[in-house]
Amino acid sequence: MRWFCWSEIPWSELAFPVIDWILRLRRADLELQQEQFHCGCLRWRDVGSPMCLDNYDLGELQSLLLNG
8 A cells, every 4th residue: 555646546446436436525625625524325326347436326425514
């Protein structure tokens, strides 16, 4: 394990789709200069590979602002 710059993240090598979602949500928080708690259920659409992020839905995502 090692740390990566955002531009160096090996997106296609991430072990689980949820890691991709987590990193994208975290990056959005950093760009908006907000700390948020994100909670949701990542659901596979039963189509395509379960290892491909495009085959998932995070429609129930709830984000709560922490640094008000």
